[in-house]
Amino acid sequence: MTTYTLRPIGHVESTLTDRTAAPRQPDEGAPDAWLVFDDRYAPALEGLAPGTDILLLTWLDRADRDTLTVHPRGDATRPCTGVFTTRAPDRPNPIGLHTIHILSITDTRVHVRNLEALNATPILDIKPLLTPGG
Amino acid sequence: MTTYTLRPIGHVESTLTDRTAAPRQPDEGAPDAWLVFDDRYAPALEGLAPGTDILLLTWLDRADRDTLTVHPRGDATRPCTGVFTTRAPDRPNPIGLHTIHILSITDTRVHVRNLEALNATPILDIKPLLTPGG
Numbered sequence: 692m693t694t695y696t697l698r699p700i701g702h703v704e705s706t707l708t709d710r711t712a713a714p715r716q717p718d719e720g721a722p723d724a725w726l727v728f729d730d731r732y733a734p735a736l737e738g739l740a741p742g743t744d745i746l747l748l749t750w751l752d753r754a755d756r757d758t759l760t761v762h763p764r765g766d767a768t769r770p771c772t773g774v775f776t777t778r779a780p781d782r783p784n785p786i787g788l789h790t791i792h793i794l795s796i797t798d799t800r801v802h803v804r805n806l807e808a809l810n811a812t813p814i815l816d817i818k819p820l821l822t823p824g825g
Numbered sequence: 826m827t828t829y830t831l832r833p834i835g836h837v838e839s840t841l842t843d844r845t846a847a848p849r850q851p852d853e854g855a856p857d858a859w860l861v862f863d864d865r866y867a868p869a870l871e872g873l874a875p876g877t878d879i880l881l882l883t884w885l886d887r888a889d890r891d892t893l894t895v896h897p898r899g900d901a902t903r904p905c906t907g908v909f910t911t912r913a914p915d916r917p918n919p920i921g922l923h924t925i926h927i928l929s930i931t932d933t934r935v936h937v938r939n940l941e942a943l944n945a946t947p948i949l950d951i952k953p954l955l956t957p958g959g
Contacts, residue, residue, distance in 0.1 A: 692863070695831040695884050695947070700917050729826070732917065735893040737907035745909075748920055750829050759869040773871035775879075775951035783834050783866065784949040786882055786920065813829070815918040817909035 697750060699813035700735075701728035701799070708810045710753055721807040726814055728799040739817070741796055747789040748816040749808050754785035787812070790820065831884060833947035834869075835862035835933070842944045844887055855941040860948055862933040873951070875930055881923040882950040883942050888919035921946070924954065 705724035707713050714720045726747065728736060739745070758781035760771040765779075774782040792804040839858035841847050848854045860881065862870060873879070892915035894905045899913075908916040926938040 692833050693947070695833070695886070697829040697831060697918055698890075699826050699829070732893065735907040735909050735917070737894065737905075738910035739907065746922070748918070752829070756832075759866065760871065771871075773869040773873065775869050776872035776953060778952060782950060783869070784831055784882070786950055788880070788922075788952065813827070816916060816920055818912060818922065819910060 697813075697815060699750065699815060700732045701726060701814040703727075703749065703806065703808045703810060703812040703814065705806060705808060705810040705812075707808070710809060713809060714807050721805040723794065723802065723804050724806040724808070726801040726803060726817075728801070728814070730799055733799050736796075736799060736801075736817075739793065739796060739801065741793050744790060744792050744820055746818045746820055747787075747791050747803075747806070747808075747814065748818070749787035749789065750813040750815055751780040751785035751787045751808075752813055753780075753809065755781040756783055756785060758782060786815065831947075831949060833884060833949060834866045835860060835948040837861075837883065837940065837942045837944060837946040837948065839940060839942060839944040839946075841942070844943060847943060848941050855939040857928065857936065857938050858940040858942070860935040860937060862935070862948070864933055867933050870930075870933060870935075870951075873927065873930060873935065875927050878924060878926050878954055880952045880954055881921075881925050881937075881940070881942075881948065882952070883921035883923065884947040884949055885914040885919035885921045885942075886947055887914075887943065889915040890917055890919060892916060920949065
């Protein structure tokens with residue numbers, strides 16, 4: 692099958708560096724972090740506003756792409772299920788989806804609240820929040 | 826910057842074939858469609874259930890990746906804004922996000938309601954719906 696090449700547009704700056712210590716969800720203690728975009732993408736950031744929520748798409752570059760089934764939340768007492776029914780990072784195309792709040796923007800650096808992505812995680816895209824049915 | 830390789834896990838079968846005629850949002854007349862997964866990913870589908878809603882991630886392979894600013898909804902009377910504030914398909918990493926309802930599942934074929942993706946669009950991932958803060 693045809694493959695496609697992702698070109699990251701920036702990266703995450705965070706105090707989170709250890710996958711095993713990272714929170715599984717942002718409401719479980721994720722720190723504030725910076726999204727640092729390559730200068731060439733500055734025009735694409737026009738209109739982003741502090742105080743709003745956005746969808747951040749990342750590439751979970753430390754994920755195992757051969758994993759097809761997992762114990763939900765890593766709990767071995769729960770039965771294995773297909774990765775497509777979970778948010779587990781290990782999956783064939785490990786794209787991370789994060790709903791985050793923009794605190795401030797300085798040029799191509801965006802300060803955000805409670806991001807569970809690890810330091811240096813590549814950034815792929817930003818979109819407006821999903822609306823019902825959208 | 827390091828690049829990454831996406832390996833599609835399947836493709837969309839749809840009566841939509843013409844980008845210019847495609848609805849911009851699923852509530853604007855998108856047809857029911859099939860998600861056809863490669864057999865090797867069958868284990869990753871375990872647990873998917875008809876009657877539930879999921880998030881589908883696709884690769885919008887007919888998008889222009891050099892576009893950084895757009896008129897919202899293609900309306901030239903609206904001022905240009907950065908693509909990261911829009912859902913426009915033309916963007917540096919054209920990943921499509923679709924909230925869809927599963928009608929039925931037959932082996933590795935999943936029938937879904939109201940999908941605005943074009944026929945043959947590559948499928949990257951499926952995830953549970955986003956929850957608030959998640």
